[in-house]
Amino acid sequence: MELLGAIVTLMGSLVLLVASIGLLRMPDVYNRLQVGTKATTLGTILTLFGLLILMPGWWGKLILLIFFVMMTNPVSSHVLARASYFIKIPFTDRTVVDKLKVSSKAQKIEYEEK
Amino acid sequence: MKNFFIVFLILMIVWVLLNNTFQPDILLVGAVIAFFASAFLCKRCELFADMNFTPKGIIYTIIFLGVFMIDLIKSNLDVTRRVLNPALPIKPGIVEVKTKLKSKFARMLLANSITLTPGTLTVDVKDDSFFIHWIDVKDEDVKVASKEIVEKFEKYLEVIYG
Amino acid sequence: MVDTILTVAVAIILLSIGLTMIRFVKGKTSVDRVIAFDVMSIASIALIGILAYVTQRIIYLDVAIVYGLLGFLAVIIIAKYLEKSL
Incomplete structure (x- = not known):
């Protein structure tokens, strides 16, 4: 049983390693955010879940931490994506479509006509 | 009223998880704090109002x-x-x-x-x-x-x- | 056995924090640095959790909760500042 918990913790740390490699390899801010959010969320959840198996008496604080990470991580990445879009950080050359730009342009024209 | 109860319930759950015990005195302190916090600080918490508790x-x-x-x-x-x-x-x-x-x-x-x-x-x-x-x-x-x-x-x- | 595996896990998390540090220094834009900071703070939460198990002290988990809270608030406030809506 203890071995299982330790192995789950090890898997979590490997997922965190994937997050940092992705952060180094991806070409622009938005793709880095994608890797950063997903891999760190699962990495932290797995690490804390492994500790929950190792130490079942600590369930209260560990479950609180898991829920906390699961709720706040997507929010912070969304806020950062919005901020980097509005201060016009450029996309990578491989980007194929940008619907938000088209939509905000249409909205601006509508506003000016009023 | 529904909002008040939901906020109170969430605060109590967090309190119990943080303290990790069910001793009556700690539960009482938590209930008093959660009551005042949800009564005075949360007049317009309409976030949970449209949840279906069925x-x-x-x-x-x-x-x-x-x-x-x-x-x-x-x-x-x-x-x-x-x-x-x-x-x-x-x-x-x-x-x-x-x-x-x-x-x-x-x-x-x-x-x-x-x-x-x-x-x-x-x-x-x-x-x-x-x-x-x-x-x-x-x-x-x-x-x-x-x-x-x-x-x-x-x-x-x-x-x-x- | 469990201690060996946990040591390897701590080493891997430290390595990933080190790799994130490269992105933090290289940066290019400010948002890149904020992302690197976010990833580092979340990896530190996992590290503090393992440390709490190794030293058998539950009080370190409170440190992890407060650290996560402060990291989240810092990211939100920096993003608001960059958006110039603060």
């Missing part, structure tokens, strides 16, 4: 959590495959999807779930449209993208939040 809603909440966890693991396998591939197979873009949900809390949950599922990240929300950064754009059309990204969560959230 048996069906609770069962769907559990199913939703299960679907969400499976998708989280799938998205991580997807991200790992993309990061470790030497050719870096990405085709990013921002697409637009429409949602039918009206309640604010349900929309927040939907946006969070979209962020944690394979290859998508919510960038902006305007009225009924979500603008989503998709790491591997399959189709630029609004309807096809909505079906691909939003539908699997929407059908559960629609039941839970009426």
